[in-house]
Amino acid sequence: MDKKRILVVDDEPNFVRVVQLRLEAAGYEVLVAFDGMQGVSTAHQEKPDLIILDIMMPAMHGHRVCEALKKSAKTWTIPIIYLTAKGSKEDEELAYKLGAEHFLTKPYDPQVLLETIKKALDPGAQLTKAEKGGS
Numbered sequence: 632m633d634k635k636r637i638l639v640v641d642d643e644p645n646f647v648r649v650v651q652l653r654l655e656a657a658g659y660e661v662l663v664a665f666d667g668m669q670g671v672s673t674a675h676q677e678k679p680d681l682i683i684l685d686i687m688m689p690a691m692h693g694h695r696v697c698e699a700l701k702k703s704a705k706t707w708t709i710p711i712i713y714l715t716a717k718g719s720k721e722d723e724e725l726a727y728k729l730g731a732e733h734f735l736t737k738p739y740d741p742q743v744l745l746e747t748i749k750k751a752l753d754p755g756a757q758l759t760k761a762e763k764g765g766s
Contacts, residue, residue, distance in 0.1 A: 634660040635752055638679040640670030640696065641714070642688040646737075650683065650714075653741050659748075667691025671699050674706050681751055683744075684731075686715040686722060694725055701730035710751040714739060 637659050641647050644665065651661045662677055664670035668690040674682060682700065686693035693715065700706040710732045715722070718736035726734050732751045735744060 634658060635681065636660045636662060636677065636679040637748065638662040638664060638670065638673055638677065638682045640664045640667065640673075640682060640688070640693070641685040642666055643685075650744075653744075654748075657745055667693060667696040670696050674700055674709065675703065678705065679709060681748060682709055682711045683714050683748075684711055686713065686717040686726075694722075694729060697726065697729040697731055712744075712747055712751055714744065 637654055639647050639650050639654075639661060640663075641650075642665050647663050647665070651663060654661045662673055662679055664673045666689045670682070670684065671691065684693050684696060688696075691699075693713065697711055697713075700709065700711065707730075711730065712733040712735065713723075713726045713731050714735045714737065716737040723734045733747045735747060
């Protein structure tokens with residue numbers, strides 16, 4: 632089975648590196664972008680399986696990135712997980728309205744992030760397991 636590719640879009644290099652190492656240790660291939668414009672461009676060129684997106688970034692705000700990706704025929708099906716320090720209710724509601732699948736805040740629990748990624752990449756797997764009574 633091919634490794635799932637995840638694009639991490641965040642302007643904090645140290646944070647990106649920590650997330651990248653964790654995801655690679657979990658068996659994912661990781662692509663990175665350090666601003667919103669680069670994130671949109673990389674998503675269109677590389678077509679990752681999932682995108683982890685910050686809100687506050689230079690060149691293009693995270694909400695605009697999400698909106699652009701969800702309006703593009705090339706990227707609209709890619710699941711987006713927000714991972715941001717900007718955790719207001721308004722930001723969370725807007726993220727879901729724009730098409731995000733999940734919204735997590737920093738600081739984050741690495742295990743919760745990995746579980747959220749698994750759910751986003753295979754939303755039926757969780758449901759099927761629950762339907763079978765956890766077996």
